[in-house]
Amino acid sequence: MASFLWSLCLSFLFLVSGARSAQPKKPVDVQFGRNYVPTWAFDHIKYYNGGAEAQLILDKYTGTGFQSKGSYLFGHFSMHIKMVAGDSAGVVTAFYLSSQNTEHDEIDFEFLGNRTGQPYILQTNVFTGGKGNREQRIYLWFDPTKTYHTYSVLWNMYQIVFFVDDVPIRVFKNSKDIGVRFPFDQPMKIYSSLWNADDWATRGGLEKTDWSKAPFIASYKGFHVDGCEASVNAKFCATQGKRWWDQKAFQDLDAAQYKRLKWVRQKYTIYNYCTDRVRFPTTPVECKRDRDI
């Protein structure tokens, strides 16, 4: 009987610890103006429900964009976005973090539109110390124009994770010990924009933007920012090591998350710089640790 109780107790403990997930803290939806300001073409952003929703508009005159009020060193940044529907060939929607100096750090989501009924491409990239060339391209497992989906970045001392809804689609681990720069001392702002990129975006620039279909509209909600706010020149975060994203559960993906990452790699990858032997005769050193190969 005692051993039965003991094993019951053990399996309960196992369940509890097994259930502890490394999903980032659930984002809290706020209004646009709480965390963001327009950057350019102010009249091409429209607000609804008191700013709970915003639409970016691209027409033949201009696209538009917005940026976070604050600069941040680490945290979790997410947005619900509904991409331009219908014929969006040539149109790019971006959501990214970037520092402001010459040897800049950047974490990018770029959504490349397509002709009606043809799939979007999601391109991601990571720049550290001014060096990028780490493109990955995937198809999504849903139509991003039909409903809102959540795109987010978790950034701490240990890793950068790109999430689409709950699925980690990419991880960039801190590989400083093997000679790869990692963003840790340059605060970043968050940006988003919608613009015409028909010189490269769709089928490598073959498909041009059809201006008879303008205006092109991308819709946004959420505007969640949970970061360590720092002045642009700060070298460290005042609460470094004490926030939820610094804790053990967020220092690496768990087994279930690596499994999902692998699923994305195997089923949806179009391009991966890690396997491009033409550009990189030897595999970039971070690729193995990031489980990109």
Ligand SMILES: *[C@@H]1O[C@H](CO)[C@@H](O)[C@H](O)[C@H]1NC(C)=O
């Ligand atoms: C657009 O659709 C074509 C044809 O299905 C596809 O080859 C391409 O990858 C799609 N996406 C982009 C952004 O070009």
